[in-house]
Amino acid sequence: MPEVHLIQPGGLRVTLDVPVGTSIMQAAVSAGVAGILAECGGSCMCATCHVYAEEAALARLPPVQPAEHEMLACTADERRPNSRLSCQVKMTDDLAGLSFTLPEIQ
Amino acid sequence: MTDIAANIPVVDFDPFSDAFLTDPYDYHRRMRDAGPVVHIPKYGILAVARHAEVHGVLNDWQTFISSAGVGLANFRTEKPFRPPSLILEADPPQHTRSRTVLGRILSPKTVQQIRAQFQEVAEALIDRLLEQGTIDGVKELGEAYPLKVFPDAVGLTEDGRENLLAYGDMVFNAFGPRNQLLINAAKRVEPLTDWIMTNCQRQNLRPGGFGDQIYQAVETGELTETEAPMLVRSFLSAGVDTTVNGIGNALWCLANHPDQWDKLHANPALARQAFEESLRFEAAVQTFFRTAGRDCELAGVPIRSDTKMLTFLASANRDPRQWQNPDVFDIERRATGHMTFGSGLHGCVGQVVARLEGELILSTLARRVRRIEPLGPPTRRLNNTLRALASLPLKLHAA
Numbered sequence: 001m002p003e004v005h006l007i008q009p010g011g012l013r014v015t016l017d018v019p020v021g022t023s024i025m026q027a028a029v030s031a032g033v034a035g036i037l038a039e040c041g042g043s044c045m046c047a048t049c050h051v052y053a054e055e056a057a058l059a060r061l062p063p064v065q066p067a068e069h070e071m072l073a074c075t076a077d078e079r080r081p082n083s084r085l086s087c088q089v090k091m092t093d094d095l096a097g098l099s100f101t102l103p104e105i106q
Numbered sequence: 107m108t109d110i111a112a113n114i115p116v117v118d119f120d121p122f123s124d125a126f127l128t129d130p131y132d133y134h135r136r137m138r139d140a141g142p143v144v145h146i147p148k149y150g151i152l153a154v155a156r157h158a159e160v161h162g163v164l165n166d167w168q169t170f171i172s173s174a175g176v177g178l179a180n181f182r183t184e185k186p187f188r189p190p191s192l193i194l195e196a197d198p199p200q201h202t203r204s205r206t207v208l209g210r211i212l213s214p215k216t217v218q219q220i221r222a223q224f225q226e227v228a229e230a231l232i233d234r235l236l237e238q239g240t241i242d243g244v245k246e247l248g249e250a251y252p253l254k255v256f257p258d259a260v261g262l263t264e265d266g267r268e269n270l271l272a273y274g275d276m277v278f279n280a281f282g283p284r285n286q287l288l289i290n291a292a293k294r295v296e297p298l299t300d301w302i303m304t305n306c307q308r309q310n311l312r313p314g315g316f317g318d319q320i321y322q323a324v325e326t327g328e329l330t331e332t333e334a335p336m337l338v339r340s341f342l343s344a345g346v347d348t349t350v351n352g353i354g355n356a357l358w359c360l361a362n363h364p365d366q367w368d369k370l371h372a373n374p375a376l377a378r379q380a381f382e383e384s385l386r387f388e389a390a391v392q393t394f395f396r397t398a399g400r401d402c403e404l405a406g407v408p409i410r411s412d413t414k415m416l417t418f419l420a421s422a423n424r425d426p427r428q429w430q431n432p433d434v435f436d437i438e439r440r441a442t443g444h445m446t447f448g449s450g451l452h453g454c455v456g457q458v459v460a461r462l463e464g465e466l467i468l469s470t471l472a473r474r475v476r477r478i479e480p481l482g483p484p485t486r487r488l489n490n491t492l493r494a495l496a497s498l499p500l501k502l503h504a505a
Contacts (some may be wrong), residue, residue: 029443039382039461041443042165043453046215066206069350 002096006051008031009104018091025049025087026101035102042087047074049086051100060094077103087105109410110152115140120148121416127488131433134421147282148177151395151414152407155421157428157445159405160489163396163417165450170396170415172452173197177281177395177491182415187280192336193261193455194344201279201503202450204337206322211316217458221466224255228466232474236504243361243498248354256345259459261315261336262305262448264408269298274347275489281395282490291489302342306335316341341456345374348390349460351494352446353467356384358498359435360468361478366437371505374472380437381464387435389420392493394448419445421492477503499505 001017006028008014018027028049029038037048044067053061061084064072068088072079086100117137118310119126126133137144139156142155150175173196175181181190190196193204223248231251235241249271257267276295279288304310308449311317317338329337360367362378370380398413409415422445424432445455454460478499487496 032440037442039442040447040453040457041445041449043447043450043457045209045453045455045457069210070206070210070213075219 002091002093004091004095004097006036006098007099007101008035010103013099017091020071020091020093022091023087024051024089024091025085027091028086031059036086038087040087044068044071044085044088047071047076047085048106049081050075050077050103051083051084051086051089052080052103052106053082054099054101055082057095057098060098061089064088075103076105110145110150110413111408114143114145114152114407115146116147117153118147121146121153121418122490123286123487127490129421130426130487132142132492134418134424135300137418138421138425138427139435143407143409146416149414150411151178151416152403153416153418154246155418155425157422157425160417160419160422160445161449162404163415164394164445164448164452167197167451169399169402171183171399172201172396174397174399174451175395175413176452178283178414180397180412182397182412189336191340191343191365192333193340198451203329204333205342205451205455207320207328208337208340211319212456212459214458217462219253220259220459221462224259224462225466225470227251227255227258227372228470232467232470236474238500243357243500244350244354244495245497246486247467248357248495248498249350251347251353252349255463256341256459259315260317260341260345260482261312262317262342263310266298266301266305269301270342271350272298273302274343274350275487275492275494276493278347278391278489280381280490281393285490287488287490304337306338306342308334310349311331311338335433343458344454345456347492347494348454348456351390351492352385352460353382354495355388355390355493356381356464356468357478357500358484358495359384359387361498361500362478364431364477366435368382369437369480370468370472371476374469375438376459377469377472379439380443381468382444382460383435383437383439385446385464386423386429386439386441388493389423389446390446391446391448391491392420393418393491395426404453417445419448471502474505475502476505479503 006014031044039048219408272294279291308321396415449455481499484498485496487494
């Protein structure tokens with residue numbers, strides 16, 4: 001199973017095995033990773049599964065759809081060019097080994 | 107009705123009967139234990155009651171479509187009782203058009219703007235009820251609060267707002283069969299239909315409110331003239347009776363679990379989590395249908411195109427395959443992932459506003475009320491889709 005790394009604001013690194021087709025958010029919530037609230041459960045409605053993707057990942061991630069674009073305007077922490085909602089990023093083999101940094105607040 | 111494979115476990119009860127609706131939990135357990143997909147011959151439908159399959163069906167909108175209706179009726183073969191909703195009973199691309207606009211109007215940004223106003227109303231209402239002491243938690247709090255704050259935010263007239271309760275009751279009954287519940291609800295709502303449609307028109311909506319913002323999307327070319335009143339209608343049908351019951355059920359849960367109330371009273375910051383747990387434990391919305399848009403397979407079970415698929419949201423919320431001690435009400439639990447708001451593309455578009463209302467009521471109560479004492483058993487209001495109370499006699503003890 002491909003893995004991804006989630007890096008807490010303090011630097012702590014959590015590595016998750018994520019089945020292909022499962023969202024990064026779902027994998028993080030199932031593993032009980034602190035810092036991903038995902039209040040809406042993956043409906044792109046709450047902006048509480050915000051992550052920063054590493055630069056190398058950007059071109060490999062699925063493009064931002066209009067609903068995610070709108071919701072990224074509502075994140076509690078600063079929106080950056082590499083901001084994504086992790087509920088909208090489904091695992092593929094191509095994403096194996098990538099890192100996502102969690103924001104200070106959701 | 108479509109062919110259903112012979113080897114799917116059969117459950118022979120009626121999920122829209124008074125007995126089921128009054129106390130669904132044992133029926134839920136029996137369905138979950140029967141298999142990942144079960145057959146309900148009474149209605150010629152399939153159903154899923156485990157968390158994994160409920161989540162799976164709701165997240166596969168390409169296979170399990172909404173445009174054929176999210177109730178028992180199949181719009182591909184039967185005429186809907188009202189023009190279908192442009193968001194609930196639609197698939198992309200129509201769904202995307204509607205959702206983009208409603209999602210922006212009901213965004214977390216909006217919540218920041220309306221929060222202070224919603225808070226003020228919650229405090230004034232609860233102060234008044236505390237003076238009164240003995241209250242009906244459903245009428246005077248569960249109904250009174252959403253019926254004030256949400257129509258205010260939509261920009262609706264003050265007159266006749268109680269019509270929204272009858273309208274919501276009818277809309278949610280209409281997702282079930284044409285049983286006595288639906289017949290009675292339709293009779294009550296008939297004289298109110300004109301009021302509903304009139305209040306969806308722009309000239310009757312306060313400039314700047316949620317309703318008016320839908321019409322602004324017509325000016326920018328995102329929506330058409332005919333779509334706008336239909337989407338205002340969605341606010342009126344889905345925005346009140348749902349939160350009314352979300353709050354009513356939360357009060358019932360807390361009144362009946364004094365140990366959990368004590369935790370909330372000691373730490374009002376738990377209000378948001380407590381509301382979330384009550385949504386899981388007593389799901390205000392119990393079920394929704396989807397329709398197989400093509401021949402497919404789910405959990406190894408072959409499913410014919412046009413088969414109606416009933417998803418038991420409330421049962422997923424208590425599936426021991428997903429939750430530890432699912433029948434325990436625990437406000438410190440991490441309840442996110444419950445299915446009460448649905449999931450995926452069609453997940454409730456108003457959920458941030460619903461959470462705001464629930465959080466503010468519970469946090470205000472937590473600060474000002476020491477104890478919520480039940481004064482006798484509640485009365486249920488049966489509905490084909492909603493878990494609803496008709497009355498909940500309570501005594502509030504001031505902190």
